[in-house]
Amino acid sequence: MILAGKGRIDRSARLDFRFDGRALSGAPGDTLASALMANGVTLVGRSFKYHRPRGILTAGSEEPNALVTVGQGAHRAPNTRATVQELFDGLEAVSQNRWPSLRWDVLAVNDLAAPFFGAGFYYKTFMWPRRFWKAVYEPAIRRAAGLGALDGGHNPDRYERAFAFCDVLVIGGGPAGLMAALTAARGGADVILCDEAPEPGGRLRFETGEIDGMPGADWAAQVTAELRTMDNVRLMTRTAVTGAHDDGTYGALERVALHLRDPGAAPLECFWRIVARRAVLAAGALERPVAFAGNDRPGVMMAGALRAYVNHWGVAPGRRVAVFGNGDDVARTAHDLAAAGLEVVAAIDSRPDAARGGDWAHHPGSVVCGTAGGRDGLEAVTIRKPGGETIRLACDALAMTGGWNPSVHLACHLGGRPQWDAARAAFVPRPGMVPGMDAVGAAAGDFSTAACLAGGIAAGNAALSALGRAAQAIDAPAAEDAPYAIAPLWSVPGKGRAWLDFQNDVTVKDVLLAAQENYASVEHMKRYTTQGMATDQG
Amino acid sequence: MRLPCPLCGSRDHREFTYQGAAVMLDRPAPDAGAEAWDSYVHLRDNPAGATRELWYHGAGCGAWLVVARDTVTHAVFGAELARQVRR
Ligand SMILES: [Zn+2]
Numbered sequence: 001m002i003l004a005g006k007g008r009i010d011r012s013a014r015l016d017f018r019f020d021g022r023a024l025s026g027a028p029g030d031t032l033a034s035a036l037m038a039n040g041v042t043l044v045g046r047s048f049k050y051h052r053p054r055g056i057l058t059a060g061s062e063e064p065n066a067l068v069t070v071g072q073g074a075h076r077a078p079n080t081r082a083t084v085q086e087l088f089d090g091l092e093a094v095s096q097n098r099w100p101s102l103r104w105d106v107l108a109v110n111d112l113a114a115p116f117f118g119a120g121f122y123y124k125t126f127m128w129p130r131r132f133w134k135a136v137y138e139p140a141i142r143r144a145a146g147l148g149a150l151d152g153g154h155n156p157d158r159y160e161r162a163f164a165f166c167d168v169l170v171i172g173g174g175p176a177g178l179m180a181a182l183t184a185a186r187g188g189a190d191v192i193l194c195d196e197a198p199e200p201g202g203r204l205r206f207e208t209g210e211i212d213g214m215p216g217a218d219w220a221a222q223v224t225a226e227l228r229t230m231d232n233v234r235l236m237t238r239t240a241v242t243g244a245h246d247d248g249t250y251g252a253l254e255r256v257a258l259h260l261r262d263p264g265a266a267p268l269e270c271f272w273r274i275v276a277r278r279a280v281l282a283a284g285a286l287e288r289p290v291a292f293a294g295n296d297r298p299g300v301m302m303a304g305a306l307r308a309y310v311n312h313w314g315v316a317p318g319r320r321v322a323v324f325g326n327g328d329d330v331a332r333t334a335h336d337l338a339a340a341g342l343e344v345v346a347a348i349d350s351r352p353d354a355a356r357g358g359d360w361a362h363h364p365g366s367v368v369c370g371t372a373g374g375r376d377g378l379e380a381v382t383i384r385k386p387g388g389e390t391i392r393l394a395c396d397a398l399a400m401t402g403g404w405n406p407s408v409h410l411a412c413h414l415g416g417r418p419q420w421d422a423a424r425a426a427f428v429p430r431p432g433m434v435p436g437m438d439a440v441g442a443a444a445g446d447f448s449t450a451a452c453l454a455g456g457i458a459a460g461n462a463a464l465s466a467l468g469r470a471a472q473a474i475d476a477p478a479a480e481d482a483p484y485a486i487a488p489l490w491s492v493p494g495k496g497r498a499w500l501d502f503q504n505d506v507t508v509k510d511v512l513l514a515a516q517e518n519y520a521s522v523e524h525m526k527r528y529t530t531q532g533m534a535t536d537q538g
Numbered sequence: 539m540r541l542p543c544p545l546c547g548s549r550d551h552r553e554f555t556y557q558g559a560a561v562m563l564d565r566p567a568p569d570a571g572a573e574a575w576d577s578y579v580h581l582r583d584n585p586a587g588a589t590r591e592l593w594y595h596g597a598g599c600g601a602w603l604v605v606a607r608d609t610v611t612h613a614v615f616g617a618e619l620a621r622q623v624r625r
Contacts (some may be wrong), residue, residue, distance in 0.1 A: 163550075245539075246539045246540070246612045247539060247540040247548075247614070248540075249539075249540065249550070273550070275540070275548075275550070414612075
């Protein structure tokens, strides 16, 4: 659904594309996911194990559900995230894990047999008789297994690899990364700024907050423009840093031409090895889902993602939206939705003392304990009030937020372990986990925009002094500095399956069963339940 | 991993070829006896920690280096030209 007059992309130009053979259209700046949402497509894929209908959950590279196959013949690329794939004219995408069609899928019968497919099913079932393995089990498993399918032909596309060297590598171009890059660059250091999006800005592209009196997205564009004018700065967009290796060597994957209809002489992707004397980890944070029964139904999505679709792309999955979570992002999301002209059906906050954020139905101390709807999406949610009574609310979409997990992944690549921060209810990096790399902003657990900006300046100056250069006196721009108010909410008890790993179909019950059978260590639990073993690593 | 070549500076390990422990530089005298030659040809320590190794900078200056590094932490302590070590 398009929200007329909303969003930051221009919908007057039109790009034609096809999804499962259907002719649809979007606009320049759309991802495949936002274009599907603009066209009212809610069912985008089937899950791996139970073939459950799934919709778009996120707005970024963390997407577990909206995996599609893009391209045709030997060019086809399975497991492309619709939330990352940029739309171009003539794009062809098809859904996965379904036969004969997305709406009518034979293996959805797995979902009815789910009681027999609990954690460790593979290990318990296919053990005997031995002669069945080759003849029966293996062929059946091979047919059902795998995410997407390749054509089998030799891929004729071009891929490239390259090397780069710099004084300071900044990983992530949100408010923290932009300020770190700007500070280091003004101090004369040779800077590379990598951001996985088409434009830097991070959450500033998706939120409504202001910096120095202008919209955050405009501020980010202004800083980006300044960085582009500087000879000692290389801005690498569409580039995800994938690994931290010994002695300041980093791997990075650039999507050079995956967003183009005709790549011409350019490779589709380029793998970079970047050698940096210092690095700043400003990779932001990922929003956590809440585990409640039926949280995988199309129409249930992350609150931060929904704000992104509404504020940046000007689209929404439905007119009537409920918001559920455990922190101040509930009110923030409800506010943005109401400002975009959507009906906020309810703001459901698990904290008993949650403040009413605006003029909408406010349910403090309450949780969502169930969802209802058809295969195309959500029709209602069930709320459990503090006294235990339940009420059912009709809605088209539910935004959920369980708080934010700092993106500590790169900090852990050399064997360092992050530490648990009880106040933030999240793991944060320890100093020195990767020599020469400092984590700042949301990646370090500092979630307010003001803290990100100040942290970026400090990290830029720390890099300059480590390089023997003079620190820069830069005033932090004015921005919101709201405390991060959250109460842990990991799962909502009750009947029904509550999904933890959407991509590999792992539920709270599977994890409890694994623990009961003494697969209690994280590694054993992962192996036993397959949690975190799909392309999104859980 | 990066190795500090005394002639070329810090370079990616892909430019180098690994040969083995630097004890190869301590070649016994021809008449040192069977035990010394057996030790030189066949016996190697397998340390978890500090080592000294021979690396060949084939994609750089072509020099043989003695590299001191730690097999546990991957820390590289330094590198010298093998011809200066062996003197
Ligand atoms: Zn050399």
